[in-house]
Amino acid sequence: MQVDIKTTSVTQLRNTFSNVARRLGGDKPASRYQEATFDLQSTANFHYRPLWQPELALYDVLRTQIEMKDWYAFRDPRQYYYGTYTIARARQQEVMEKNIDFVQKRGLLRDLSEVERTALIFTLVPLRHVEWGANLNNCYITAYGYGAAITQATMFHAMDRLGLAQYLSRIGLLLDGNSGDSLAHGKALWLNHAVWQNLRCLVERLMVTKDWFELYVAQNLVLDGLLHPLIFTHYERRVSAEHGPALSLLTEFMTNWFNESARWVDSTIKTAAVESPANETLLCGWIANYRKACNEALASYASAVFSQDADTVLAQIDAVFETRVAKLGLKTAQKAL
């Protein structure tokens, strides 16, 4: 008996959803990211205004001074939707678990001298409160922001910050032999120690910033842009020169994460800036304000950590930040700064 194998082709009638097709300018195959992002924000059939803010709708574009014709212009260059985001982070988590295991088994942090351990706790553990503030701020942006393109990315970012806070806590636990004393001590430092108060004041000020895009600029661009290189580049380098790369293993995620999310932050700011000169002026003003505020808030902390080198280190970081902002196409920013 002869068997003929025939292929039958079934062509789908539509390649994607109509709302996505309208954005792509025709019925073309769309990526998962596009389908999981475009037009997800609810826009209609809200019968009542919120009791807590009756002058605005439940989801309202007026909660920021930034104006956009299309709020879905804020594409994430990493194209994170739930699936890709969780897969990417799960992989990074596995690497981090192995690194933490490695450091723990060999007692690389536990066996440092008392003085060194105290210094590490002083510098790193209170930062978990900064990260928690960043988590809260990004939750705020997600809650009051507009358009799923930016709010889904800020929700992922909020979860990342919780992850960073947890990794910092794990460093504390490695230093105190899992007793949790370092975490309690870290909180006491955060609340009472003079060196931490300017930074804490800034973090708390961001928590009550009403304009969600201003908060985005202040937290995700400026504060992170100045604080993260200070600790996870400069401080980490200094510690590994003195005590070997144990700490570098534990901050690997932070370094990679910062470079990755900076791409997204930069692209968001760029998109808002090219939309209109009014947006650009607002952004420049915010960046200039917060850059000054952050540098002031970091001064006492940096001098406690870097002693006489603090000014040089801060100046280096600020210069890198200036180049980064200049690349965002903010023409007036350079004048304002």
Place this chain on the structure above:
Amino acid sequence: MNDATQNAVFIAFQTNDDTRPIIEAIGNDNPNAQITRYPAMVKIDAPGRLVVRRASIEELIGREYDLRELHVNLISLSGNIDESDDEFVLHWNKN
């Protein structure tokens, strides 16, 4: 080998979400390539030379890409392979 048909190279991928950006990148980088869509397969023919560029794929998918990931969804190809970190090139070595 001087006949144009004999110089032709091709690469064929499964049709799925992973290969769509790869095929789009190949289409952009090789203006002479002809893309034919079969059931569950996309075949890309090119006269003489076909290049797959890492940078073009990365731009479309928004993450780092290792060209060896190609092989997961690869069905078949023809031609001599010249592979580096940045490019995957198909062509026929002239004797």
